[in-house]
Amino acid sequence: MKAATLERLLAARAAKRAVVLATKLDDGTQALWPDEALPPALVAAAEEALRDDEAKNQDGWFLAPHNPPLRLIVVGAVHVAQSLVPMALPLGFAVTVVDPRRAFATDARFPGVTLNHEWPDDAMKELAPDARTAVVTLTHDPKLDDPALDVALRSGAFYIGALGSRRTHAKRVARLTELGHGPDAIARIRAPIGLDIEAVTAPEIALSILAEIVAARRGSKLAQRLAA
Amino acid sequence: MRDRVVSEDILSTAAEWRRAGETLALATVVETWGSSPRPAGSMLLVSKSGKLAGSVSGGCIEGAVAQIGQRVMETGAPELHDFGISDERAWEVGLACGGKLKVFVEKLA
Numbered sequence: 001m002k003a004a005t006l007e008r009l010l011a012a013r014a015a016k017r018a019v020v021l022a023t024k025l026d027d028g029t030q031a032l033w034p035d036e037a038l039p040p041a042l043v044a045a046a047e048e049a050l051r052d053d054e055a056k057n058q059d060g061w062f063l064a065p066h067n068p069p070l071r072l073i074v075v076g077a078v079h080v081a082q083s084l085v086p087m088a089l090p091l092g093f094a095v096t097v098v099d100p101r102r103a104f105a106t107d108a109r110f111p112g113v114t115l116n117h118e119w120p121d122d123a124m125k126e127l128a129p130d131a132r133t134a135v136v137t138l139t140h141d142p143k144l145d146d147p148a149l150d151v152a153l154r155s156g157a158f159y160i161g162a163l164g165s166r167r168t169h170a171k172r173v174a175r176l177t178e179l180g181h182g183p184d185a186i187a188r189i190r191a192p193i194g195l196d197i198e199a200v201t202a203p204e205i206a207l208s209i210l211a212e213i214v215a216a217r218r219g220s221k222l223a224q225r226l227a228a
Numbered sequence: 229m230r231d232r233v234v235s236e237d238i239l240s241t242a243a244e245w246r247r248a249g250e251t252l253a254l255a256t257v258v259e260t261w262g263s264s265p266r267p268a269g270s271m272l273l274v275s276k277s278g279k280l281a282g283s284v285s286g287g288c289i290e291g292a293v294a295q296i297g298q299r300v301m302e303t304g305a306p307e308l309h310d311f312g313i314s315d316e317r318a319w320e321v322g323l324a325c326g327g328k329l330k331v332f333v334e335k336l337a
Contacts, residue, residue, distance in 0.1 A: 001254055001336050003246060010243055025258065028306035028334050055258070055268035062258040062332060064269045 005030055009066065016068035020046040023062045069094040070132050070217070075120050075148040076139035077104035080163065083206035084136070085113055091210060093134070098123040098148065121147035124155075134159035134213045136193065140168075146175055153185045159216045161193035161209060195222060238271040238282040242336060251276035252336040253297035257284050258308075262327035276301055284331055285311070296333045306334040 005021075009032055012019040020033045022042060031038055033046045045058035049065040056063045072088050074081050077099035088095050095113040098120055099105035105115045116123045120137075124147070129135055135152040136159075137145040145162060152160045153176070162172065169191040176186055194208030195215065215223035238254075245252055255272040265286035272290060273281040274297030284293055289311045300307055312328045 001334055003336065006239060006243055006246075006336065010239060013239075023256075023258075023332065023334075025306075025308050025332055057259055057268075062256070062268075064256070 001030060005032060008032055008035065013066060013068075018050050018065070018067050020049055021064045021066065022046065023064070025060055025062055067132070070134070071096070071127075071129070072213070073098060073124070073127055073129060073133060073135045073148075075099070075124075075135070075137040075144060076141075076163075077101070077106075077109060077115075078138050078140075080138050080202045080205050080209075082109055083202040084138075084209060085110055087203075087206050087210055089113070091214065096127060098127075099139070099144070119147065120144050121151055124148050124151035129155040129157035131156045131158055133157045134161075134216075136161045136163075136209060136213075138163045140164060142172065142175060146172070146179070149176060149189060150179055150181075153181050153188060159190070159213050160188050161190040161212065163193050163205075164191060166192060190225065238273050241281045242273050245273070245275055245279070245281075246336060250279070251301050253300045253333055254336055255284055255293045255297055255331050255333045257329055258332045259330040260327060261329070265327070266329075272297075274298065274301075285329065289329075289331075293331055293333065296331075300333050300335050304335050304337065306332065308332050 009019065009021060019035065022031045022033055022038055038046060042058055042061055045056045046063050049056045049063045050067060053065055053067050055065065070093050072093040072095045074084060074095060075098045077097050081097060085095050085097065089112065096116055097105055097110050097113055098116045100117050100119050102117055105117060107115065118126065129152055135157045137148050139145050140163060149162060162169065164172065173186055190212060194205060195211045197208045199205045199208040212223060242252060242254060253274045255274065257266055257268050257270045260268055266284055270284050271282045272284045272293055274294045280290065280294060284290065296307055296309060309331050311331060
């Protein structure tokens with residue numbers, strides 16, 4: 001690899017731009033797509049590599065996708081979030097903590113992550129969750145959780161989870177129904193949140209949430225929930 | 229889908245080591261068969277001074293790949309190698325693998 005290619009690949013990564021490093025395996029020729037052109041047959045494979053987030057071999061070329069990091073949006077700078085955030089970072093998530101209550105969402109409590117002090121509906125509209133984004137609401141306060149869930153349900157987020165008991169969730173379902181969400185949309189919300197590992201402490205709850213997020217991302221059967 | 233995050237850290241390390249004046253080779257898993265422990269895209273970075281970063285197999289073939297890396301740093305010509313990880317060897321290094329993989333080794337010029 002040429003040093004210039006490496007620097008451009010790292011720059012694309014820093015700019016959170018999706019690129020594919022294409023390598024011709026017989027002579028080492030390389031191209032960074034889409035900045036540099038590839039033959040049409042390879043372009044289709046490169047697009048597929050990015051979409052599947054999986055390396056491909058095509059016509060003697062190796063196509064390595066470099067997607068921007070997965071995102072995790074945590075609504076509620078609460079105690080559980082303090083366990084969740086530092087565990088999410090090494091799993092490869094770029095984390096944003098949303099909480100308008102500035103006393104909770106502080107750099108001291110959440111070092112190394114982006115803090116957003118907007119009201120959750122504004123924050124969520126700005127953050128625009130996509131298919132590489134997980135959204136978790138933790139505040140226990142409908143004034144904060146509901147507007148975030150309202151936006152999340154209108155997005156392509158691959159995971160939407162809400163902290164709270166079955167009873168809390170039943171009330172939440174009624175409120176979200178009033179906001180115009182149908183049963184299929186509401187069924188996307190994982191509540192009670194996390195894999196059922198009988199979690200009690202904040203770190204255990206964080207572990208169960210992250211385990212469920214990973215299971216959802218990797219298509220594990222553990223991520224499937226039976227209809228309540 | 230399996231983990232592909234690891235390669236990105238290796239590239240940052242490659243840039244760092246290069247800025248520190250190291251001569252480097254980069255090995256990338258380009259294809260796997262069976263139960264290879266690392267997915268395609270996994271990388272091992274080798275420096276002329278003998279430093280290693282990353283992994284192409286979880287330990288089975290790192291030594292052999294590092295030697296190829298040293299040669300590639302000399303010749304400048306990339307090489308493509310097939311490795312079969314036997315079950316016995318896998319047992320020895322404590323890995324439940326027994327897979328096959330193809331590794332591309334190039335100089336960082």
